[in-house]
Amino acid sequence: MSLRRLPSEERLLAYAAGTLSPPEAVVVATHLALRPETRVWSDLGQAVGGGVLEDLEPSALDAGALDKTLALLDLPEPQEPTVRLDKTDPTLPAPLRGFELGPWRWLGPGVRVRDVLGPRDGDCRVILLKIAPGQSTPRHTHGGVELTCVIEGAYATESGVFEEGDFEEADPSVLHQPRVVSSKPCLCVAALDGQIQLPGRMGKLLAPFVKL
Amino acid sequence: MNAAQGDGGALITRIAETQDRAAFAELFQHYAPRVKTLLVRSGSTPSAAEELAQEVMLAVWRKAHYFDPKRASAAAWIFTIARNLRIDSLRRGSSALYAVDLNLGAEEPPQPDAILSGMQDAQIVRSAMQTLNPDQSQAIEMAFFQEQTHSQISEALGVPLGTVKARIRFGMMKLRAFIEREAGVAS
Structure with a gap:
């Protein structure tokens, strides 16, 4: 079987249905922005959502629901809550531009990480990772699901090369050590569930200092 | 209406x-x-x-x-x-x-024409949904309700997770193929 670098059809349907967790949805949306050809599946999911909606039994509404709504039509639209623009990055793909970002943190030689603030689901959250050419992240296994989308550059794992727009779903049983193979730094967005577990002696040594 | x-x-x-x-x-x-x-x-x-x-x-x-x-x-x-x-x-x-x-x-950039014009046609989409077998159509519809994760659907239906994913995947492929074919004929 060839290496898959797109989200699965079932994950894209869950994205369209709005049932993915927010961190997972952010990574899928980034992939969709960089790879418009995948949008056919999420658009299809939305089209099916329309079909599902159309076929539902109507529920009775409160008396006067329509009049109540009609009375609101001419009111000014409430302002959307705004983010602090100086904390966002307009050079990121569109789905990431609306989020404030935490400061870059050091995570080992040539590896930096920053939080994408907002999308969370329990322990699952979104980070940006920037890895210098030729560098690897420490070998690690995953506590939970890790979804990654490459924004710039490219990395290689045991299973293959991932380039701009590619989407990777990490298998929790696999030891993971992505290594940057592009000449420029590799920038990725990832949804992490739980803490990354660094195996071995090096992992034990680093664990108190490295908080992903 | x-x-x-x-x-x-x-x-x-x-x-x-x-x-x-x-x-x-x-x-x-x-x-x-x-x-x-x-x-x-x-x-x-x-x-x-x-x-x-x-x-x-x-x-x-x-x-x-x-x-x-x-x-x-x-x-x-x-x-x-x-x-x-x-x-x-x-x-x-x-x-x-x-x-x-x-x-x-x-x-x-626009999607390939046939699939795009097919998906905006509610009739074609609903006809496509009627071509799914009952298992595929149930798995896809359940994905829209109650924050159902695929594992929860698997539990509710009493079938393995891989089976739920496969039903959704093959169902989606069938929908896409049907819509492309129908819209291609219509245009």
């Missing part, structure tokens, strides 16, 4: 162009009760669903100028607004994200 015959898009366009309140009322009568059902089946209480359904229709009025009948059917577009407002109401921090999907793909 004409929205059921595929005229919902024309009503939204009338709202966008002339703030047509009669068009809005017609759209409301058809879709608000269905949006309420969708929200209840997604886990909202009936009173929260009632309030949210009215908010969804208000958003349809305010965002009508984003609607592009060449990209989405009225039902798919209203479904997407309902989905976004439901996510917002859960306050899980992703509202900034889904706004992108409302103007379905405006920034992107």
